[in-house]
Amino acid sequence: MSTNGLIGRAVKRVEDKRFITGHGNYTDDIILPHQTYAVFVRSQYAHAKILSVDTSAAKEMPGVIAIYTGADLANTNGVPCGWQVNFKNGDTMKEPKHPLLVADKARHVGDAIAIVIAETKEQATDAAEAVTVEMEELPCVIDAAKAVQPGAPLVHDDVPNNKSFDWTLGNPIEEVNAAMDQAAHVTTLEFVNQRLVPNAIEPRSYNSSYDPVSEKYTLYTSSQNPHLIRLLMCAFVLGIPEHKVRVISPDVGGGFGSKIFHYTEEALLTWCSKQIGRPVKWTSERTESFLLDAHGRDHVTKAEMGFDAEGKIVALRVKTYANLGAYLSTFSSCVPTYLHGTLLQGLYTTPKINVDVTAVFTNTTPVDAYRGAGRPEATYLLERLLDLAALEMKADPAELRFKNFIPPFDGVQQPGYQTQVALQYDSGNYEGVLKKGLEMLGYADVRRQQQEAANNGKLVGVGFSTYIEACGIAPSAIVGALGCRAGLFESGHVRVQPTGKVSVYTGAHSHGQGHETTFAQVVADKLGINLDDVEIVHGDSDSVAFGMGTYGSRSLAVGGSAIIKSIEKIIEKGKKIAAHKLEASADDIEFASGRFTVKGTDKSVGFGEVALTAYVPHVYPKDLEPGLDFSSFYDPANFTYPFGCHIAVVEVDKETGKVSIKRFVAVDDVGNVINPMIVEGQIHGGVVQGIGQALFEGAEYDENGQLTNASYMDYCMPRADDLPMFETASQVTPCPHNPLGVKGAGEAGTIGSAPAIVNAVIDALWSGGHQVKDIRMPLTSERVWNAMNS
């Protein structure tokens, strides 16, 4: 296939110009003719019966157009969950209704009770204040492990013990227990993988309109997957024909998973727009974002890792309580199961693994996929155990890893690696990334510096994390068998214009990942044309055939592969057109550097001329349709498995417990790289979200179910002055099963970094004689200080 060397180059992003000049177009920037504005009346209680809702005074307020309550939506479905997980005994998971407005009782703080629509935001806000809601507070439950205890308050009256499902994976527990009993050393860790608030800086925003003439709805949404929203909203919630709904995700200001899900507000605004016959807009306030955007993580886990006398891992046993919050969000059920349990092999040859998960409802914000989704939980568990085991066994944490790594395999000459927990890894060279990381770090020097620091009464620590993740989500047949209610293919439509310029329509959605550049590089490279001659179109269900959207580091591996399939079809057809023009056989035509050439001759015709001929087919093969325009769907053969090595060096201030990051080294192998600048940027951002989890972030609920740090004044997000410059490098082990050989880079940083930081802090404390096993994340100064002083 033709190339012009664009693949692999750090091309500057084509989308940047609009963002740096203030011309991005985010949903809240859009004001439609006859726009109206919505404000919600929400529950202040985590669990409370709704006794009455009085909207009479509010309806009389200036500018108010309509107010709806749960009673008005009694006949409307709730938002669905997209993944069915079954109980160990085969029963279907408990899936209570998640209504658009609650009528009976509120199940978490922020549950929507009424929507107020007015001419202006100001009027809607004033009127929402005038709605009087009488509620009777009920006892609530916040903690997942407590929620399954007998007698705990029930979040849903028809879900006994608040249990959505229980689930297990891996080797039979008896085998794992037996192996564990034989172990020479067992490292045990009981810990909390805390709840995180995704906090994309653009708050969620929706603007929905209805045209009574065409009977068509248009929804602008800050979503990572507009087609999926359309499918769920039409088919499951509102029962409106899909072809009568256009969903547009314009520029989206970050998602990190939180904008995958179909939220109640999207469907409700769409419903309201028909009721009032005018467009309705709602943009979340940050305080609402804290209470409503699906949170991430929230696992309570006990994990045990057994080693033989030589330090080889012999068994891993994991019991996790996963907090799902008050309702099942779109992909909530697969996160603690198929995205977590399946990753517990890590990079190691562990022969016996069993994981047991209980997924639980509580009176808290729903929990779902947040950057990494399940895989950070698995990695945190494994990597914390490894470093802690090294401390306990007085072994070197790097050496311990080398001893246990799965040997290198490329997935072509050597087969993929079959894990104990269902997945088959595609290709990997795990010792390679650790070796490179140690080199970059200057490991021996750093250990020496640590010793010197300890001698001077300072606490310096080194922490490791060698991670693997499963992304490029995912083969439809596999996820279907596991309970996913959707396919996970992607579409890629390549339209060659008569002038040889190319428009590409992808079902992936860019909200910072740089698709407009990376995808254009792929297309321009393969067609041998200029980057400027390619336009990437995404985020509009009326122009893109279909799409499953962007999450799970899947866009290039799946969406890019669909585009490649269309390009192959274009080149194949182009060869026929060129052959006709050059009076040769299509089999004799080669395509390279943007030209179709008769093999072994200098007879050739350019791509642009072939394109023009396809649309002005005066001299044209008889049996060939005009036009040069192909659409393809790609369903991957397997997940892709990026991996890497993150190493952190930290210093802990003895007096205050404050942790400062001295160095952060990351070597990531994400397969082939199309644009190294963009990949590096993804890694940086991911690393900082992991650092955020390790040191700064965590949703804090009080015992009454109030989120007590629901603003940036109390929820701590990493800022520029909390961080060092990062030292990054890459290794390339291509993916053997997709045409670009790419694996995915969006989540890698987040998955790798958190355990490296926590391990480094623990290592620092041990260097000062504080043999602490665990400190609960985030490692605030006070928690670290307490760990040193208890």
Add this chain to the structure above:
Amino acid sequence: MQLAGKHVLHAAPTRVWAILMNKDTLAHIVPGVSRLEQTGDHTYKSILDIKLGPVSGSFTGNLQLDDLQEPSAFTIKTQQNSKIGNANAAIAINLTPVGDNDTEIIFDGDVKLTGMLASLGNRVMGGVSNTLAKQFFSNLEKELDKEPAP
């Protein structure tokens, strides 16, 4: 949120008790009372205007003195609603005589907050409740000063 502490007053428990059980004096003691309307035995409807620096809130709700053990113990229960959030408190109060003519008041209870008060108030809510408790006792002292012992 826990609210606990103690305070010594220069009056015998019986006098302190009498003032706390009297609707008119109670209205002067509870911080921010703009209206207190008796609805039953030691049960009141209230409007409180709480102002602390930039924050001001008008709370409507009820106030109840419960578990009465004259003159040594009772519980203040209150539910207060406002546009910025609701507060629900149950605070056990013990009056212990100290010496001839003093009373040590020990209070211990829990304040439940919702809405903005809960989600945005963390940094200052401890201080707010301490301040209100202090105001309560300083108002109580003023009442004791006003009405000399018979």
Add this chain to the structure above:
Amino acid sequence: MIPATFEYEKVTTVDEAIAALSNDDTKILAGGHSLIPALKLRLSRPGKLVDIGGITALKDIKEEDGEIVIGAAATHADIMYHNLIRTHLPFFTEGASTIGDIQVRNYGTIGGSIAHADPSADWPALILAADATIEVQGSSGRRGIKATEFFTGLFSTALQPNEIITAVRIPLPADGTKGTYQKFAQPASRYALVGCAVVRFADGKTNIAFTGVGENAFRDTGAEQALSGKPINDENLTAALDAALQNVDVLGDHYASVPYRRHLAKVFLRKALLEVK
């Protein structure tokens, strides 16, 4: 977030501002960086705002009668970049640079911060340590309130409802005076989890002020007495740390429980004292 409705009046003189304050439903709007967030969250809903941003006289920073006079409407950045301050009160320069961020420093004012009396604000500790007097003006005239008498509780000051702050006056420090501000920031808000300002005069008199520790900023007279007029050596330092924070209701929150905050306060007192040694 949208504030509740209010009336708005912009004044150009202090007298006009005071006249407007006769209605107790009125609030002064200076930089707005304490008030507007409260308005947006509707935690505050005054009937009227009086904007004093147009009173240019209140922005002056000057030397007058042996004092540095900082107008109440001087912004944190104005103070931070001012040569007079840098020369005579370098620890004000240092302290101002830790307030909020560039944007907040550009529009937040010293008068607003002091009037607001947030328990974790930086200025209160700085002006307490500097022996400042707060100049206020009201319907019954002008008066000066010593910083030590100004902060009376949580968000509470000695300012009367019809008074506004016009300036902060700081005696020109004699040669050999050293000052410092040592702050441990709350990681999310960057308010002081604890802040300790210390001014040590040539004669050994030592002023020690804390913010972020209790319901309001305060001078720690116990610690001051342990050191004043004495050399800062190990023994006296220990005595000062032991004497510090007596009878203080230390606050606790997400980021610092009562014992941890008490510990931090002493750590930062020690740092500050070593700095002025």
Add this chain to the structure above:
Amino acid sequence: MNTRIQVTVNGVQYSHMVEPRLLLVHYLRDVLRLTGTHVGCDTSSCGACTIHVNGKATKCCTMLAVQANGCQITTIEGLSHNGDLHPLQEGFKECHGLQCGFCTPGMIMTAADLLQHNPQPTENDIRHALEGNFCRCTGYHNIVKSVLYAAEKLKEHAVVH
């Protein structure tokens, strides 16, 4: 009661009757339709709304439109001149200082204030100066590089003139 304000935004004079409670950021976005300035929080924490008022960076979610009466305002839309990108805009593009772009206008406007006071900042100066601006995508690494790039550019520029 509505109040008349007159402001100059990016060199253009405007006059409008506004409600006193209208925040400056909503005036810019909803009335003037300059939507490059964003709202990311309720507590003056995120910096996405940073603009320059009378040449100084400010979070315009914490300013009333009436307070801006008579002021000179520059927003991200007014930063480049005659189609030439400002060195900071160029730096953000060259150094991949943005991903989703939502925080970018505020980030650039804050960095512009820094460079006015400190034309040759160190990495630490930049990190400290940007403490009032959240970016959730980049991890700040490339933002710091972008500002260093712009400082270098401005220096070259100063030498040329």
